[in-house]
Amino acid sequence: EAAVTQSPRNKVAVTGGKVTLSCNQTNNHNNMYWYRQDTGHGLRLIHYSYGAGSTEKGDIPDGYKASRPSQENFSLILELATPSQTSVYFCASGETGLANTEVFFGKGTRLTVV
């Protein structure tokens, strides 16, 4: 069964600190995504990747970096965390190039920046 696993599931970070959110998928999908979920904004795309070594900017990339060291792993990095980055972050994976493809999500990481 498709599986996208995020770690940690909850994180409290200090303003100005570095935060790394990790995602692992066992679907062998080329594409992976990072979204943040906020009330009134829905799911917004931060970064995505077409495969190992590639990262692309999504709709709201400012303040975030991404890393795709392998097919299975995709990380989201907040170099200098700010309170405005308090949110729930979702990782997802999907097949390449098909508009109708289902995207599989992890259970989310709740990040609080204090």
Place this chain on the structure above:
Amino acid sequence: GDSVTQTEGLVTLTEGLPVMLNCTYQTIYSNAFLFWYVHYLNESPWLLLRSSTDNKRTEHQGFHATLHKSSSSFHLQKSSAQLSDSALYYCALSEGYNKLTFGKGTVLLVSP
């Protein structure tokens, strides 16, 4: 760019009443796919419905939706709401390259 509009942030219903969650979209891509994802608290969002065929009804798990390209709409409906339908529902659009654009989401609360 592409956009998806869900006009209701919150829909509250009594069990047994019909459900209709609105979704309209904008895209220049003629073969765009529309999706409904459902997100239960503390779970992963998952795919409920998808379609790219104009005027064809798509059904799954008691829900249905029909893509109307003339009005750029893909409303989610169910004939009779159940308590277990309470969740956050997202309408989403894909024009290709597997990049989804989501609406702001609609919380459906069903009460006894």
